[in-house]
Amino acid sequence: MTSEWPLWEVFIRSQHGLAHKHAGSLHAPDAEMAVRNARDVYTRRNEGVSIWVVRSSDVVASSPGDREALFDPAQSKVYRHPTFFPMPDEVKHI
Amino acid sequence: MYAQMVDTGLKKVVDATEATPEERAFQARVDADVKVEPKDWMPEAYRRTLVRQIQQHAHSEIVGMLPEGNWVTRAPSLKRKAILMAKIQDEGGHGLYLYSAAETLGVSRDDLIDDLHAGRSKYSSIFNYPTLNWADIGAIGWLVDGAAIMNQIPLCRCSYGPYARAMVRICKEESFHQRQGYDIMLAMCRGTPEQKAMAQDSLDRWWWPSLMMFGPSDAESVHSAQSMRWKIKLLSNDELRQRFVDQTVPQAEFLGLKVPDPELRWNDERGHYDVGTIDWKEFQEVLRGHGPCNRDRIRTRTKAWEDGEWVREAAVAHARKRAERAARAAA
Numbered sequence: 001m002t003s004e005w006p007l008w009e010v011f012i013r014s015q016h017g018l019a020h021k022h023a024g025s026l027h028a029p030d031a032e033m034a035v036r037n038a039r040d041v042y043t044r045r046n047e048g049v050s051i052w053v054v055r056s057s058d059v060v061a062s063s064p065g066d067r068e069a070l071f072d073p074a075q076s077k078v079y080r081h082p083t084f085f086p087m088p089d090e091v092k093h094i
Numbered sequence: 095m096y097a098q099m100v101d102t103g104l105k106k107v108v109d110a111t112e113a114t115p116e117e118r119a120f121q122a123r124v125d126a127d128v129k130v131e132p133k134d135w136m137p138e139a140y141r142r143t144l145v146r147q148i149q150q151h152a153h154s155e156i157v158g159m160l161p162e163g164n165w166v167t168r169a170p171s172l173k174r175k176a177i178l179m180a181k182i183q184d185e186g187g188h189g190l191y192l193y194s195a196a197e198t199l200g201v202s203r204d205d206l207i208d209d210l211h212a213g214r215s216k217y218s219s220i221f222n223y224p225t226l227n228w229a230d231i232g233a234i235g236w237l238v239d240g241a242a243i244m245n246q247i248p249l250c251r252c253s254y255g256p257y258a259r260a261m262v263r264i265c266k267e268e269s270f271h272q273r274q275g276y277d278i279m280l281a282m283c284r285g286t287p288e289q290k291a292m293a294q295d296s297l298d299r300w301w302w303p304s305l306m307m308f309g310p311s312d313a314e315s316v317h318s319a320q321s322m323r324w325k326i327k328l329l330s331n332d333e334l335r336q337r338f339v340d341q342t343v344p345q346a347e348f349l350g351l352k353v354p355d356p357e358l359r360w361n362d363e364r365g366h367y368d369v370g371t372i373d374w375k376e377f378q379e380v381l382r383g384h385g386p387c388n389r390d391r392i393r394t395r396t397k398a399w400e401d402g403e404w405v406r407e408a409a410v411a412h413a414r415k416r417a418e419r420a421a422r423a424a425a
Binding site for chain 1: 134
C-alpha cells in the first residue's frame with residue numbers, strides 16, 4: 001500500500017470581506033492539489049472567494065490542560081467591555 | 095439513519111458510582127453541553143464508539159454513490175444528469191467530511207477504508223438494494239435522504255465537536271438531495287400512467303427498507319442507552335422512525351401514491367401514524383451480507399480503490415520530485 005497523502009487544514013474566505021475561517025481538512029499529495037481538492041470539497045456552493053491550506057502537522061495548538069491558565073484571567077476583567085460603563089440616558093451617540 | 099446498531103463494546107451503561115474521577119468530569123461536561131474536542135480527555139469506549147459510528151456513516155456516504163451512479167448515463171435529460179452528478183459529488187464530499195472527523199480521533203483514513211473493503215466495518219443496509227428504474231433515483235432522494243436528514247439534524251447537536259460540525263455542513267446540503275428526489279417523483283406522478291406506475295413500483299420497493307434504516311427498536315439496548323448518555327445519539331430509533339413516517343405519508347398522498355402498508359393508519363389518540371410490522375429478518379440478512387447487492391457494492395468499491403492506486407502513487411512521486419527540485423534550486 002502507498003503511504004497516505006498528508007493531511008491539510010482548509011481555511012475559506014467567504015464573500016463580504018470576512019477573514020478566512022477554518023472549514024475542515026483533507027488529504028492531498030502537495031499544496032497545489034490541496035487547494036484544488038479544497039475547492040471541490042469545501043466550495044461547491046459559492047462558499048468562498050479565497051482558499052488557504054496549511055499542513056495539519058504545522059499547526060501549533062494550545063493544550064486543553066492550559067485552558068484555565070490561558071483564558072480564566074480574562075473573566076475578571078469585565079471593564080474591558082463597553083457595557084461595564086453605564087451611560088446616563090441624556091447622553092447620546094456614545 | 096446511516097450508522098445502524100453501533101456497538102459501544104460495553105455490557106452495561108457506565109454507572110456514576112463506578113466511574114473514575116476523569117469519567118465523572120467528562121460526563122459532567124457532556125451533560126452541560128460542552129463540546130468534546132479532539133485533544134480533550136475522553137473515555138476509551140467513547141472514542142472507540144465514535145470511530146465506529148462516524149466510520150459507518152462515512153462508508154454509507156461513499157457506498158451510497160454506487161446505486162445512484164448506475165443512472166448517470168441513463169438520466170432522462172441533461173438537466174437531470176447534471177443534478178444527479180452534483181448529488182453524487184456531494185455524497186463523496188460528505189464521506190470526506192466524515193472521514194476527517196473520524197481522523198481527529200487518532201485513526202487513519204486508509205485504515206478505515208481498509209475496514210470497509212475487508213468487511214470489518216458496516217455501512218447502511220439501504221445501499222444493498224438495487225436501483226431498477228429511474229424513479230428509484232427519485233425515491234432515494236425523497237425517502238433515503240429524507241430518513242438520513244431525520245437522523246442527522248439532531249446529530250448537529252452531538253457532543254463531539256468535529257462530528258457535530260461535519261453534520262451541520264452535511265445537513266445544509268442534504269435538503270437539496272431530498273427536494274430533487276421529490277421533484278423527480280412529482281414529475282413522474284404528473285406524467286403518463288406508465289411513469290406513475292414506475293413511481294409506485296419504486297415506492298413499493300423502497301418504503302420498507304427506508305423504515306429499516308432507523309434500525310430495530312432500541313428501547314432495551316445498552317449501546318443506545320450509553321450512546322444517549324454520551325450524546326452521540328440524541329433520539330431513539332423508534333422516535334426517529336415515527337417522525338419520518340408522520341412527515342412522509344402526507345407527501346406520498348400528495349403524489350397520489352399508495353404507501354405499501356395495509357396496516358398504515360392515522361391514530362387520532364396518539365397523534366401519529368400506526369404502521370405494520372417491519373420484517374427485521376430481512377434487515378438482519380442484509381446486515382449479514384445477504385442483501386441483493388452487498389457483494390457487488392464491495393467489489394465495485396474495492397476495484398475503484400485498487401484501480402486508483404497508481405494515481406495515488408504517481409501524485410506522491412510527483413510531489414516528492416517537485417519538493418526535491420525546489421530544495422536543490424534553493425541550495
